Amino acid sequence: MRIAAELRDVERAYAALIGLVRAAGGQLHPGLCLHQEGRALWATVDRQALAAAEAPLILVPEPLLVPVADLHWRAASRLEPTTGLERLSPLQRQVLDQMLELYALTGKLADLPLRLPALALAPGSALALRLQTGHPPWEAGTLSPAEAFLRTRTLGYPAAPLVADAAGPARTPVLMPLVDVLNHHPDGARFKTRPSGVRVDPWPCGDGGECYASYGYKDAMTLLLQYGYVAREPRFLQSVACELRVPGLGRLVIQGQHHRPHMDLPALEVLADGLSISHVNLDAARPLRARAILRVLVAGLHPKLAGAELDSLAQAAWTAVLHANRGHYQDLLALGTAEPEVPVTAMIAEVARHQLGLLEAIGQVASGHEQIPPAA
Numbered sequence: 001m002r003i004a005a006e007l008r009d010v011e012r013a014y015a016a017l018i019g020l021v022r023a024a025g026g027q028l029h030p031g032l033c034l035h036q037e038g039r040a041l042w043a044t045v046d047r048q049a050l051a052a053a054e055a056p057l058i059l060v061p062e063p064l065l066v067p068v069a070d071l072h073w074r075a076a077s078r079l080e081p082t083t084g085l086e087r088l089s090p091l092q093r094q095v096l097d098q099m100l101e102l103y104a105l106t107g108k109l110a111d112l113p114l115r116l117p118a119l120a121l122a123p124g125s126a127l128a129l130r131l132q133t134g135h136p137p138w139e140a141g142t143l144s145p146a147e148a149f150l151r152t153r154t155l156g157y158p159a160a161p162l163v164a165d166a167a168g169p170a171r172t173p174v175l176m177p178l179v180d181v182l183n184h185h186p187d188g189a190r191f192k193t194r195p196s197g198v199r200v201d202p203w204p205c206g207d208g209g210e211c212y213a214s215y216g217y218k219d220a221m222t223l224l225l226q227y228g229y230v231a232r233e234p235r236f237l238q239s240v241a242c243e244l245r246v247p248g249l250g251r252l253v254i255q256g257q258h259h260r261p262h263m264d265l266p267a268l269e270v271l272a273d274g275l276s277i278s279h280v281n282l283d284a285a286r287p288l289r290a291r292a293i294l295r296v297l298v299a300g301l302h303p304k305l306a307g308a309e310l311d312s313l314a315q316a317a318w319t320a321v322l323h324a325n326r327g328h329y330q331d332l333l334a335l336g337t338a339e340p341e342v343p344v345t346a347m348i349a350e351v352a353r354h355q356l357g358l359l360e361a362i363g364q365v366a367s368g369h370e371q372i373p374p375a376a
Contacts, residue, residue: 001028005036013102017177020064020095027059029202032211034181039106043181044209045202057189057211058178061197065157066092066099066175073146078104095177102180103149112149116228119148120344127335127348131225134240134328136256138225152227155179157193184223186233188212217281220351230350236283237355242324246317249298250274254321268297275301280321284358287365291318322363329355 001018005011014034021028031049035042045057071084079100085093103109113119121128123141132139143151156171176198182188189203191213202211215227219237224230241256251274257267267278275297282290295314299305305313329352336349 001030001032003034007105010036010105013098016098021060021177024061024064026061027056029055029057032057039111041180042183043211045211047209050202056199057202058200060176063091064095064177066096067172068150068154068175069172075109075146079109079146099175109149112228113145114343115347116148117225117344118143119145130331135225136241155191182213184215185212188214190214220354224347224351230347232354235285236281237358239280239282239321240325240328244320244324246320248313249317252317254280265293282362284361287362294318322359326359
């Protein structure tokens with residue numbers, strides 16, 4: 001494997017993490033190359049080596065995973081833990097030291113307050129309030145820079161192997177060595193968590209050979225709110241939280257939960273005057289799926305309806321959801337373009353434009369035009 005780093009100190013930090021992974025019995029693909037240029041970190045894999053060796057891209061043993069839930073931090077020019085280090089093993093301390101050095105060398109912490117909406121937007125501003133309404137439980141001003149940064153870097157790992165008194169959440173946030181080189185792509189490799197550690201398989205997407213991981217089923221707005229970057233790959237959006245009035249159905253509440261896989265049926269609550277459902281996913285590749293799911297839910301609420309009458313009510317609900325999402329993203333686009341010189345507002349406007357393009361494609365089907373435009 002190789003290291004292609006612009007900075008010699010980054011090369012040393014990479015090499016130290018590689019040594020720790022190998023010494024603990026982990027694996028790194030022989031064709032793996034770790035890159036750094038400016039603030040960017042990424043990984044590629046040589047395709048000839050990929051064909052020759054069936055091996056994980058990165059396999060990190062459990063003793064190298066660093067639980068961060070009990071650590072407290074301060075963030076100035078670099079991220080530093082203040083308390084809780086006594087709960088880490090010496091090996092975990094070594095891993096943490098090298099990862100914090102890597103973050104400091106590449107300016108990761110300094111960059112985040114400019115592009116993560118939760119840090120960059122003033123609480124109570126028009127943009128913050130619009131995002132808060134449509135994307136719960138997101139809220140501006142509730143996280144420190146250190147907490148916000150760590151949320152962009154950690155993954156959930158089954159708590160029991162790591163925490164002796166793990167009677168609480170099923171998963172605990174951990175830092176994983178070299179996780180920062182795995183950028184997100186919807187088709188990227190999954191993080192396979194096992195009691196023995198975490199495995200990521202090689203998954204090059206595109207011609208450049210970059211290896212991506214998947215951070216989960218997240219649309220472009222969720223990726224911006226959670227990680228602070230603009231993604232153009234997602235061809236779906238998760239409906240904003242909204243409350244609608246649909247003639248014949250009554251009140252339709254979309255809670256806007258984003259954690260549920262896209263293949264799941266929404267959780268359903270029957271209201272006195274309508275329905276409340278956990279989520280609706282709007283997929284440009286499968287534009288009629290959301291309408292089909294709404295039809296199933298409406299049929300459950302009104303079992304005597306059938307045929308054209310049921311189809312009409314489902315169509316009305318689907319159209320109302322599309323209209324609410326279109327209005328939300330038109331508002332975000334207008335607010336974002338009002339201050340184009342501010343990085344985060346320009347990013348919000350760009351994502352809103354992307355979402356509106358998807359809604360336009362889906363809306364053509366809703367209007368009876370079956371042809372869906374290709375991805376931009």
